[in-house]
Amino acid sequence: MKKLLLLFSIVLFASCKKEDVQLPQTNASVTTELTDHSAVYMFFRAEENDTLVEVNTKNSISTTNWVFNIDKRLSLDLIIPEIKQLQAKKKQSSHTKEGAINVYSYADSIKKTLAFLPFTDVQYKYDDQFSKFFIKEHSDLYATYNNLTINFNKDNAITVDGNDVPREELVDFIKDFANFMSDGKMTIIHLNFDKRLTYGEYIQNKILAWQLTTDIIQLSSYEFVYDTERIPDCNCKL
Incomplete structure (x- = not known):
């Protein structure tokens, strides 16, 4: 102390x-x-x-x-x-x-x-990358996992694989999904942050994500800090 x-x-x-x-x-x-x-x-x-x-x-x-x-x-x-x-x-x-x-x-x-x-161990992918496109490009690395993309957008709202999830429900949502979908596979959480978020918001979101981890849920060492205008060919909801 x-x-x-x-x-x-x-x-x-x-x-x-x-x-x-x-x-x-x-x-x-x-x-x-x-x-x-x-x-x-x-x-x-x-x-x-x-x-x-x-x-x-x-x-x-x-x-x-x-x-x-x-x-x-x-x-x-x-x-x-x-x-x-x-x-x-x-x-x-x-x-x-x-x-x-x-x-x-x-x-x-x-x-x-x-x-x-x-x-x-965090490796930042900065500016023009987003996890779901990265996973697709490196599918051989992630084929044996359940992969979930969590995005904290410019308004600090949360989506999971493009679906809105209330902040207070995120931990239960992810853990329920992982338990249901595991089938012996590890679930990997891929974190994405709009680069306009403040560092204070980032730390709060990181602590929230840390609360998701279990023996079958782990955070990817890659983190994506993105600019929506620089993600190639992205007309979809992140």
Whole structure:
């Protein structure tokens, strides 16, 4: 607990005394324990009716676990390209420690603590791709699974394989479907996010998706952050 409180104080100190990073809040903790870490900051900047992201990696050390402290107001189109570059930089570093992970930080509004969402294995497909087209193009890889495409659109509404599903019903809907359709197969959930969503909305949606996982339901390591105008030949409901 002391380690957690110390880390929370450091984040608050960085926010209040140096820079303002407004962390997302959710009502669940994926993990709250993390040692041997260093920080990456992404700050919100508003300049002349435009929003910018300012990235600070001065405190990041490649041999440690990286904690990404990202302002919840930033949109995905601003931060995902930066995250992809930093993922590649750390992976290519000759000093990266085996087993070191990357996590997003956020606040657990119920426990009133800092929490972490690991994303080390996430591979972002950015801008012009969407999972159901990706699955079709790589059908040999996914033929042995039940595949479900979940989309969080620009209004942060949810569709599953193009069908509207209320947010409060998503977990039960997916688990009931997986149990009914499993027939011995693993169900793979493919997540898609409109790039106009904020980082705060993204984290809340990721935590919701994390609650779907069971021994027969897993999340794909590929995540699709898309621009509707750049998806080729897409005239259908996503």
